[in-house]
Amino acid sequence: MWLGLMLAILVTMALALTRALLGPTLYDRILAINMFGTKTVLFIAAAGFMAGRPDFLDIALVYALINFIGTVAVLKLSHYGELSPAEDLDGDDI
Amino acid sequence: MSALTVASWALIACGAFFALTGAVGLMRLPDFYTRTHAAGITDSAGAGLMLLGLLLQAESFAVAIRLVLILLFLVFTSPTAAHALAQAALQDGLKPLLGRRR
Amino acid sequence: MTIFTAIDVVLFAILVACALGIARLRSLYAAAMLSGLFSLTCASIFVLQDAVDVAFTEAAVGAGMTTVLFIGALALTRSRERVTLPTRSYLALAVALAAGGALLYATADLPAFSAPDTPVQQHPVTERYLLTAQQEIAVPNAVTAVLASYRGYDTLGEVAVIFTAGVAVLMLLGKVRGTTERTPSAASGGLQRHHRVLRVVSKVLMPFILLFAFYVQFHGDYGPGGGFQAGVIFAAGIVLYALVFGLNTARQTLGLVALRLLLPLGLLIYAGVGVATLLLGGNFLDYNVLATDPVHGQHLGILLVEAGVGITVAAAMILLFYSFAGRGVSR
Secondary structure, three states, X not given: OHHHHHHHHHHHHHHXXXXXXXXXXXXXXXHHHHHHHHXXXXXXXXXXXXXXXXXXXXXXXXXXXXXXXXXXXXXXXXXXXXXXXXXXOOOOOO | OOHHHHHHHHHHHHHHHHHHHHHHHHHHOOOXXXXXXXXXXXHHHHHHHHHHHHHHOOOOHHHHHXXXXXXXXXXXXXXXXXXXHHHHHHHOOOOOOOOOOO | OOHHHHXXXXXXXXXXXXXXXXXHOOEHHHHHHHHHHHHHHHHHHHHHOOOHHHHHHHHHHHHHHHHHHHHHHHOOOOOEOOOOOOOOOXXXXXXXXXXXHHHHHHHOOOOOOOOOOOHHHHOHHHHHHHXXXXXXXXXXXXXXXXXXXXXXXXXXXXXXXXXXXXXXXXXHHOOOOOOOOOOOOHHHHHHHHHOHHHHHHHHHHHHHHHHHHHHHHHHOOOOOOOHHHHHHHHHHHHHHHHHHHOHHHHHHHOOHHHHHHHHXXXXXXXXXXXXXXXXXXXXXXXXXXXXXXXXXXXHHHHHHHHHHHHHHHHHHHHHHHHXXXXXXXXX
């Protein structure tokens, strides 16, 4: 059963990688790589359970955060052309 | 096999099914904006159901709380990333595909 | 073929596909993100090999900070690879094949995986590290025990390397300039509205990321973690803040004065522990003399040096990001 789960996640990862290599626009690639990252989180969690080592979940948690930060960085750069445009906050603090 | 294990594997199987469906959709759908839907399916239904299934099999409270935290972070970050991505693409002038592709 | 072998094969295939993609893609943004994906796959392979601390560091550094820094470097250069005419050099191909072939031939001589008669298994120092560490140091994570205590001198060198890298980047990239204030236009007003979701979610996530960094720092004795990983996660949190709210806001929160103070402070703490043990009558970095009970001395020593590592790594990574992000506009 674990093998089936890992294979499913691996197939998803491989398909995401294919889209990252193919995708005609940059945004297709960013989307696919973001998806690959979240699937890696699942892969680590499942591998931890399969090997009986639940402290792998810390690593999965880190990936989930790092994946998000990487996606935000690429979006900022490809959109603005630099990593830190001057944003004047309009003062509505939420 | 207790009922809890059966329920857990049922949830994990559903999650794997959704993940595979989303991945196939990522390959087959014609346009970037439709592909964000496919990727969103893998992140919300696929990952969510799989993590819930693993949660039913958790051995200790420490493991369970970590799984809940991963689930919470995924719930927070993947819709935000998808929204930001679609927003940036729209502002950059990527037009959605309306009507049949010639 | 066992399950693990099959999964390893698939992961290595993904690695090869990733590498081919990085080499062939013209768009450098995508290549930078694919390199992050490469690091994630490597980290998955490390997890399967049961090397958890290495996987942790690889994920945090390779998939997170390095991707952001590559993207920052791309802001300074062009974003698409220049088209060059393909040249053929058969001599270069022959040299590459010969070197690769020689390496492959040499690996045939390596002992089998987990064979019992390798020097790693036979040497008495392995038994010392794995078995008596529990009585001498009493730290459940053997990696932290070896890294911070048995091989503490080596880790001091690593922290010095990171400190040097931070100083070198500061020297090369010069003064960190703030981004120039632009007159607010209708476009920038509109963009504020569009990025509201990202700002709110980042505001909610930030405390958890920073808290998680502290958790990893102090939990490194019991599970995967430690100073290096904690420093990188802390820096990633500050990077997120700077990306979403602007570099100037981030510099007001955690400014250059504080960072330039923190960067050498970690190294000073680490070396200072060594000097303290010298003054207390032991060898350099011999933690046994730090407290009346040797085991407590070891715990105190490991706590202090890991804190030093975390502080320097975090400061170096944040300084690197500030230096890259403050550079300016791309073409």
